[in-house]
Amino acid sequence: MTDTTPGPAPYKIGFTLKAASGFDAEWLTPTVYGHDADETAQRGADLLAAMKSKGLIDLTAKAAEYTRSQYKGSAGNPGGGSAPKRFSGGKVERSDAPPKTAGDDCPHGRSLVSKANWTALFCDGPDGEKCEPLWKQKDGSFKK
Numbered sequence: 001m002t003d004t005t006p007g008p009a010p011y012k013i014g015f016t017l018k019a020a021s022g023f024d025a026e027w028l029t030p031t032v033y034g035h036d037a038d039e040t041a042q043r044g045a046d047l048l049a050a051m052k053s054k055g056l057i058d059l060t061a062k063a064a065e066y067t068r069s070q071y072k073g074s075a076g077n078p079g080g081g082s083a084p085k086r087f088s089g090g091k092v093e094r095s096d097a098p099p100k101t102a103g104d105d106c107p108h109g110r111s112l113v114s115k116a117n118w119t120a121l122f123c124d125g126p127d128g129e130k131c132e133p134l135w136k137q138k139d140g141s142f143k144k
Helices: 037-053 056-070
Strands: 010-012 031-034 084-088 091-093 110-114 119-121 134-136
Touching: 031 037, 037 056, 110 134
Parallel strands: none
Antiparallel strands: 010 031, 084 091, 110 119, 119 134
16 A cells, blocks of 8 residues: 555554463554554554564564573572562552551552561551551551
8 A cells, every 4th residue: 555645644553462361471562554544444454464474473472482481580589570460440459469458448558567576557648648557466457
C-alpha cells in the first residue's frame, strides 16, 4: 500500500502479543499508523502477517528464552524475576504486602515494621495525615 496523503497519520493501532499469562512472559508491542481507519487496519493486518511469515514472533521467543538461560541471578535471588503478583480490586497486590486487619480504616496503606521486641503496621500517608499505628498483639492480630 502506498501512502500519498501528506502530513502525519492521525490513526494508530497498538497490539500487545503476550506469550503467556504470567508477568515474566515476553511481549511484542508493535504499533502501526494510518491516515484513515481502513488504511490503519490494513497496515495492522499486513504487519501481523509479516511478523508471522518472517518468523519474528518465533525469533522473539527464542531470544527471550536464551536471555533467561544466561541470567545467573544474585545471591539473594538465584532464580531471578520478582515475586508473583496478584490482582485485587483492579490493583496489583504485592505478595509481601502487610497483613490485612479487620476494622482497619486507614485509606493510605500500611507498612510492616519489625524490631527486636515489637512489630507494627504504620500508615503510609503524608505527614500530618497519618493514621494511628497498629501494634501486633500476642495472639498475632494488630490493634491500635
